[in-house]
């Protein structure tokens with residue numbers, strides 16, 4: 001009997017254990033909440049101001065923003081459309097690909113499904129946006145620990161302020177070989193964190209900037225899966241149903257075993 005109980009218990013716990021042991025990721029969570037309309041609205045506005053000049057979201061129409069984010073079409077037209085596009089059009093950029101490539105060395109990619117494209121999901125974007133640091137050796141003057149060698153400049157630096165890499169010499173293993181750096185390297189040393197310059201004074205406190213990065217991330221997560229909010233609520237019912245079904249199966253099992261003993 002104990003064996004069976006053990007078996008049942010391990011069956012119940014197995015999915016949890018599998019999840020807990022899954023890929024170790026050193027990323028801060030963006031705590032994306034697709035039901036937080038205010039955050040998505042702020043994210044949309046920030047995105048249009050700071051990102052849409054270079055990046056398109058060509059799978060998404062402006063009209064969808066009005067339907068999903070609780071805005072009137074007029075609000076979208078007045079606050080979120082910066083170029084001469086119409087509300088029924090997809091969110092394209094004014095940037096010409098050839099110009100962008102000539103200027104930055106790379107064309108800014110379309111961000112329609114960016115939040116889904118990375119193994120770490122939307123968290124990747126949040127960590128990327130907060131991980132720019134000064135690196136004079138790079139053409140843009142910036143480097144990034146999440147995306148080393150990125151050809152995108154730190155477009156939010158006035159809000160965040162200027163981050164410098166804090167480094168320490170590489171650790172050596174028993175054989176005297178240098179070990180790999182967790183956060184990447186700067187000038188031959190391991191990056192262990194960032195330091196914010198006091199001058200020029202950032203326009204935001206670290207907490208305010210964190211909110212900005214999270215809101216933009218939430219917006220891009222929403223854009224990647226505009227139906228996700230609905231799907232998540234369906235998911236809750238599915239899980240509740242499964243839990244209920246498991247309970248029934250358990251009762252049934254108790255009933256069967258009563259005869260056996």
Ligand code: HEC
Nearest residue numbers: 050051053054104106107108109114125149150151152155
């Ligand atoms: C000046 C133009 C420019 C602006 C403005 C800009 N980006 Fe970029 N972005 C780029 C370029 C160029 C790349 C490609 C970098 C590379 O591959 O080296 C890029 C890459 C990215 C990537 C990684 C894409 C990938 O998977 O390779 C993300 C995410 C991103 N940008 C988000 C943003 C967000 C969010 C904003 C607004 C806060 C923004 N970008 C503003 C030019 C820009």
